[in-house]
Every structure is written in structure tokens, then in C-alpha cells.
Amino acid sequence: MTRPAKVIIDGHAAKKNLEATRLHCPQSKILAVIKADAYGHGLLRMARIFNEADAFAVASLDEAVTLREAGCRHRIVLLEGPFEFDEIAIIDRLDLDVVIHSFEQISMLEHAGATLPVWIKINTGMNRLGFDADAVAQAYQRLSSTSSSIIFMTHFANAQVRGDATVGSQLTTFDTAISGFPEEQSLANSSALLTCVNTQRHWVRPGLMLYGVSPLHGETARSLGLLPVMTLKSRLISVRDVKAGRTVGYGGSYVCPYDMKVGVVAYGYGDGYPRSANTGTPVLVNNVKTQVIGECSMDMMTVQLPDSAEAKFGDEVTLWGGELPIEEVAKASGTIPYELLCRARMRARYEEVGL
Numbered sequence: 001m002t003r004p005a006k007v008i009i010d011g012h013a014a015k016k017n018l019e020a021t022r023l024h025c026p027q028s029k030i031l032a033v034i035k036a037d038a039y040g041h042g043l044l045r046m047a048r049i050f051n052e053a054d055a056f057a058v059a060s061l062d063e064a065v066t067l068r069e070a071g072c073r074h075r076i077v078l079l080e081g082p083f084e085f086d087e088i089a090i091i092d093r094l095d096l097d098v099v100i101h102s103f104e105q106i107s108m109l110e111h112a113g114a115t116l117p118v119w120i121k122i123n124t125g126m127n128r129l130g131f132d133a134d135a136v137a138q139a140y141q142r143l144s145s146t147s148s149s150i151i152f153m154t155h156f157a158n159a160q161v162r163g164d165a166t167v168g169s170q171l172t173t174f175d176t177a178i179s180g181f182p183e184e185q186s187l188a189n190s191s192a193l194l195t196c197v198n199t200q201r202h203w204v205r206p207g208l209m210l211y212g213v214s215p216l217h218g219e220t221a222r223s224l225g226l227l228p229v230m231t232l233k234s235r236l237i238s239v240r241d242v243k244a245g246r247t248v249g250y251g252g253s254y255v256c257p258y259d260m261k262v263g264v265v266a267y268g269y270g271d272g273y274p275r276s277a278n279t280g281t282p283v284l285v286n287n288v289k290t291q292v293i294g295e296c297s298m299d300m301m302t303v304q305l306p307d308s309a310e311a312k313f314g315d316e317v318t319l320w321g322g323e324l325p326i327e328e329v330a331k332a333s334g335t336i337p338y339e340l341l342c343r344a345r346m347r348a349r350y351e352e353v354g355l
């Protein structure tokens, strides 16, 4: 037997989120982002569930190979393009699209003599990947002989904050850089497509919202019409009474303020729970909301057991999902939902419901 942790994936919710995304941008094609094992939800599973998407985006060739080997015929975009020369022949054979963000990559394409569908990435202010605006014409010109089609793209640094001024300035930089070019455009991730209609253009690139999590600071998935797809559960493997004044766990950082019931959950940072989540992080025991106490260990964590939870050995604990928004858990543990989702796959078993 393995550990009692399980990740439950609600396929119906995921389909609804894709439909909801379409309603937000009915004119745009959807490049569904399923990198990082579909944000921890399972690459092939989510490709199947999101089969109504117009294309898929992944971050590395092995993910694209997995999709093709499983029979996926969708257009697939490598978001960071080729990492090395030898990948290009495989990319060509598997009929993949590539993001091209550097002159080194252009040289590789020229050297390989390949003609691929290319997404030219423009740096408009995030200063991570992409050609600066003044290099776009040169990149375009060189790529015109090594590409079968071209789409211009950029990425926003701070669209998750409604009304953030950098979105407008990145937009202006982009529009100036590509003015006069007839090619299709792709700008928006989840947060941009929700907050700024003018970023939607020909292709949108939603990730997080498809998994039913709010991409916007301070806004809930529910308020955006999204349904959480992942629920993470484990079980209590010990229930004990601890006297007032005694400490719980490593370092003794938590001192029981009164006589209390403490539960030990079979889930820890070795399973993907953030070690930074200590006292106060919300959890559900038998669907009653309570909190983590003390420090998270590698395979276990300790929680307060309120009388109303009537908790006993073997009872179910929800770490996020269902009635416990992952956004709350992320906030309490000083991280973002993206990171929590990606880490869930470390050791849990997966179960699928809803379809």
C-alpha cells in the first residue's frame, strides 16, 4: 500500500472552466497551458479533458513527446522553444510549434534547415524571455526563411493585479513593436484575459483559471465563475490529547494554550505540502475547518481537532479543494496556488471524478 494521500481531479469542473474561459473571450482561440504535468493535475488526463481547446502549450519537448505518443493530434506549442540543436529534428518530425525568444535559437533553426511554425516572443517589460522591441524586425526577417508561419506573442509581469499600470505599458510596447505586421498575436494569460479585454487578440493562453483557481489577487475562484478541479486529501493516523503548556512537533514552536486534541495527518513537505505552512494554515477535518499547528514534518503534519469534528483515527483530512480554497492555503503559507498545485504530484495517488 502507498501513503493515504490522494489527489482527486474533477473532470467535469475542468470542462466547465474551459467553457467559462471561452465565454470571457469568444473571439479568441484557446491555447490551453498544460505545462508542469498540467499544473500537477496530470498531463494526459488534462489533455483529454480539455480536448475542446484549440491547442496545447507545454514547457519541454518530453511533454510534447508524451502527448504525441498518446495520440494527441492537437497543435502543441513549446513555450520556451528548443533548448538545444538536437531537439529540432524531433520537433519537426512531431509537427510542434515553437516559441522563439533568442537569436541563439534562430541560429539553431537556420543551421538545422528546418521550417517550423514559430511564435516570436517579444520582451515588453518582463525582462525574462524575448526579443526587445528594437530587435523584432531583425528576428522576423531572419525567421521568415525558417518558419512556416509566424505568431507574435508577449507575456505580462503583473496582470494578476487589477488595473496595474505595467499591463498598459507592456501592451503599448507590444503594439508599437508589431505595428504593420499582419501576423496573429497572443498576449494574455489567465489574469490578463480576465482583466483586460484588449489583451485577448487571436490566441489566449490560460493556465491557472482552467484548473479552477483564481489568478487574481484577492479574488476568489467562485467570484470569477470557476470551479476548483483538484482536491487533496489524506487521513489522520493518530489522535491524541495534549495538556495545556505542552508543545507539539519539532522545535516545540507550538505551545498548547489549553488541553486539546491533536491530530497527526499523513502528509508532509516530502509529499509536497509547504513547510512554511505552520500554525494557522487552514485544513478541513471531516469537513470541519480547523488549523495546522506547529511545524510541518517530512511525512506528517499536526492539526488542531475541534470537538465538532468528532475526529478519530483514519478520518479524512482535506488539505485544499472542495470547501477549502487553495488560494487561502497558499496565502497562509506564504506561497501561490501555482506552486501548491505543482507539488501535489510528488507522492499522492490520483483519482478522477465528474465525467
Ligand SMILES: *Cc1c(COP(=O)(O)O)cnc(C)c1O
Pocket: 033, 035, 079, 155, 188, 189, 190, 191, 205, 206, 207, 208, 209, 215
Ligand atoms: C505558464 C504560462 C501561461 C499561463 O499562465 P496562467 O497565469 O497560468 O494563466 C501563459 N503564457 C506563458 C508564456 C506561460 O509560461
